[in-house]
Amino acid sequence: MLVASAIIAALVIAFLFLMPLKPTMPQIGLDPSWCAALNEAVAKHMVFGRDLVFTFGPLSSVYNQTYHPGTDDIMLVFSGLVAAGFCTACALLASPHRHLILLALPVLVAEATFRDPPFDRDAPFLALPIILLLLCLRTSLPKGHALRLAPSRLVICGIAIASSAMATLPLIKGSFSGPVSLAFVLCSAIIASRSRLMALAFALLVVSTTCIAWIAAGQSVTALPAFFVAQAPIIGGYSEAMSVTGPVGAWVAFIVAAAWMLWIFARAVARPIGLAGWFAFAGLACLLFVAFKAGFVRHDQHATIAAGTLLFAGFMIAAISNPRHALLCSLVSICAWGMIEFGDRPGKAREIYTRITTASHDVKNGLGVRFGARGKLDAEYMRSLAEIRTALPLPAVTGTTDVYPYELSTVFAHHLAWSGRPVFQSYSAYSPALAELNASHLRASNAPEHVFVHVGTIDNRVPLMDDGSSWPILLSLRYKIVGYDANFIHFVRRKETPAIRVSPRPTVTLAAELNKAIALPFNGIVWASIDLQPTLLGRIGLAVFKLPGVRMETTLDDGRVISNRYVPAMGHTGFILSPYVDSNDSMMALAAGDANSNAVRAIRILAPARFWGAHFNVQFTRLNLPIQPAVRRMLLTEPTTPPSSVLRPTEGLKPTCHIDLLNGQATTGRSGALAISNTVLNVQGWALINPSKPAPPTSTWIALTATDGSRRFYQAQAQNRPDVLSAYKIQSKENAGFSAKIDVLGMEGVQHLEIYAGAGDNAFKCGIDQALVIRTAEENQ
Incomplete structure (x- = not known):
């Protein structure tokens, strides 16, 4: 018994x-x-x-x-x-x-x-x-x-x-x-x-x-x-x-x-x-x-x-x-x-x-809740939603909403109307059929009115490969960006819902080989579709267990080499390969028309040939995504009237200034004019005033002078440069670096770039006069 x-x-x-x-x-x-x-x-x-x-x-x-x-x-x-x-x-x-x-x-x-x-x-x-x-x-x-x-x-x-x-x-x-x-x-x-x-x-x-x-x-x-x-x-x-x-x-x-x-x-x-x-x-x-x-x-x-x-x-x-x-x-x-x-x-x-x-312990407490004060569960539920709202705030919006790539808890915590795509977490849209389901949802009449995007993925995959077919739709005339922060970019569906016009440009199909570099045939926004197929042994391996991971090695124009997990089935669907978009900031830059920042020079598919076909085709297509003026205003530095000290700089004292990169191109060792084929001029550098006793400036201004003498001034953002402070043995908490993303759309021809370093009520002109040849016409986008 x-x-x-x-x-x-x-x-x-x-x-x-x-x-x-x-x-x-x-x-x-x-x-x-x-x-x-x-x-x-x-x-x-x-x-x-x-x-x-x-x-x-x-x-x-x-x-x-x-x-x-x-x-x-x-x-x-x-x-x-x-x-x-x-x-x-x-x-x-x-x-x-x-x-x-x-x-x-x-x-x-x-x-x-x-x-x-x-x-x-x-x-x-x-x-x-x-x-x-x-x-x-x-x-x-x-x-x-x-x-x-x-x-x-x-x-x-x-x-x-x-x-x-x-x-x-x-x-x-x-x-x-x-x-x-x-x-x-x-x-x-x-x-x-x-x-x-x-x-x-x-x-x-x-x-x-x-x-x-x-x-x-x-x-x-x-x-x-x-x-x-x-x-x-x-x-x-x-x-x-x-x-x-x-x-x-x-x-x-x-x-x-x-x-x-x-x-x-x-x-x-x-x-x-x-x-x-x-x-x-x-x-x-x-x-x-x-x-x-x-x-x-x-x-x-x-x-x-x-x-x-x-x-x-x-x-x-x-x-x-x-x-x-x-x-x-x-x-x-x-x-x-x-x-x-x-x-x-x-x-x-x-x-x-x-x-x-x-x-x-859970059984004991759970029985007490289930057969006692069950209202505790609802109260705990509401507290959990409040915590989510605090950790991941969203703006108060009306209309249907979705979140990319997967952080949907915040939608429900904010009690927003969810209009989720069928494969509602992007990492799971890992076949052409699944990716197309999600893309079709964005094209449909019941597409979400608000889409909140945090650019990212899992397992260090190639950026923008998840839901690859959906990104051109979000970045086209179907949606517009109205705001962004560290958590999300806020896309809003246009009320007029114009026909989606993502105009394809020239398409080039190249024969490629595993473990060998594949150079991109043109600049701008490049869409890639890669027809990499498993061998018979690879198919057996996938059915029985799994295969060693395939990787994509991406070489950027500035020389950086980035290695990511590559999912071949997602590559069949296609994805935006260049520029390399791996953050909210780089997505905003793309929407602003900055196709050359993080531009990709070449890729290499790394995989064992016994499991994957050694020879395959890669199709490259240049996309003409519309530039979003509102994003440019949010993201780019616009011209403004400088203080009088910059217009009439103090003579005699020459600051120590240096431009490190112009649109990712190093200026050291270069002579003559620098060609800029982009609608955005990204300037990065540093400046110090008073050579006898170097110190960071209180402000930095960039001037662009056209051949007709017209000038535009842009206030640069301060950047932390501990390397510069250390090299000059400066004990200061001020920022010696500066950067600016300047809107140069329509500024065709030669421009002369100059730097001004401010110190209180004074400003000093740096000994820099960099000639630029800017080409922002459509054929260069």
Whole structure:
């Protein structure tokens, strides 16, 4: 009686550990943003597979356990179903001879699901279909077989609960469809071998539960097929786009442990039983393969998926094996789990205890909230939104809104009307089809009226490659920039919505080769489309695991060489290659017509030729994006009337002045006029007054004098130049450097550039007279 009570208590605790009793609140960040976006989509009855194309479905809150007032009930109901199905299936699998191992179930659940950050809870979800498959196998065995589980009403009821739970998994996360589909087919085949009527009942239960859950989440049943179809490009492109390397020892440990478990299972279960046993073997192999890909393609915190799955795989085999095999599999799974979780950080092994105490603490507090003052959740939710608003403020706007590339939490925190693109986080638009979905959304009549952009990406990818097809639309006549700060550039859709006119200029197709430089054929804004394809070995590698990362080495006009992660599928779509835009400032410069700052001279694709075709084509197209005058006014230094001291400089004292760069070109060692083929003149340099006792100036002015004698003055911005102060041994907190981005649009011909250094009420003319030949005509843009 005491043992039975302990087992029941263990099952109840495991059930509670799987429940979102203490849900996560909205936060800033990539993962919290997609959690919040999916909850918002469910609350607003957006159609998954059409309005949203993402790995997760309308029951995603069961997985991420993020609170939203509009989805909390759905999260609780279906979390309860999945938790009940999982615990019931585990209890039946261990009955009647291995029931003592159920005492370890709460520990396994805690170790596999309670982590920081609180994501990657895949292990129990992945394990459920295979546990159900083993149950169907056991109930189909002939009487007298050692592994047979008598199909009593209680057992059948338990299998029905587990089957219903399994049916919801693809609606939680689309990538669960593979293991669920295989388990569904194999379970149906095993059950049909004993009773076709029972197999039909099983199939109807699974299909009807999926449809009911889909409808309960606010979706139309007619949209269900489209949801599954939409998963194909997301799942198919994952290995190429999202791979991250990690410790080799971790995935080697997984492969060794998985191979050992499969060998034990084949010997102890599959071979003695026959065909049905090999069906179960196929299901277990599928589970381990999916866990391997899920854990080690993106080998960061995702490795915990593989580690947790090993624990449950060990549990399954131990539940149906003899004591010797059970002990061996348990030891192997635990050792491999420890190597994956803590192999590169052995000092963190104390987390084993911390996870259990955290789970217990969350259950205790969560029960108090759920059955007590539930209003605390709403209050905590509102506090979280307030914190997000403080950390990432947005202007008060009316109309629909979207955010690029992924920080959507701030949209919901500000209670703005969200009109998100289908692939609502840019890093996931990693195929031509997905990128086009997002671009089409910007062209449509329901395109967002406000778009907030923070230029950036993940994994150090090539800038502007994410959502590559969308940038020409945002920078065209469809949208205009009305403001920017360190966080976001604010794009507003034009009310008149003119036809999008991104006029292509000459297109050049070049034959290229891996690991060799490819020179850009022209200046200006250059769009590149790169047709790099995997070899047969590469395709196999992507299907089985992943490939070594491909990189793009970009050489800028100023000589800098930048290395980025390159995703070949995104390169097929095309992206703005030059200028090199990697920040809000450089995006603003591009919109202002400054195509030569950070201009790209050449690129090089670095990849092993055995996995990628050594020869490929690169298509370069020059784009003529419209210059935005409002951005030029925000970004560029405009002429202004200088103080009288600059107009009448003090004679006799010559400051020490130097121009370092003019539009990225060094002036040292040059003689004669300098050609400037741009609408922006970017001046960088430094100045010191009083050569006998050098000191930074209080202000710096730049003068441009045309051949007709007309002059324009521009006040430069002060820049910190500790190198200059150190070289002249100056103890000062003042800035010796200066910089200015000057609007020279329309200033054709020769201009003479001069520098004036101010000191209080006096100004001194530097001994600089740099001749410039400015060409800003359209053909040079």
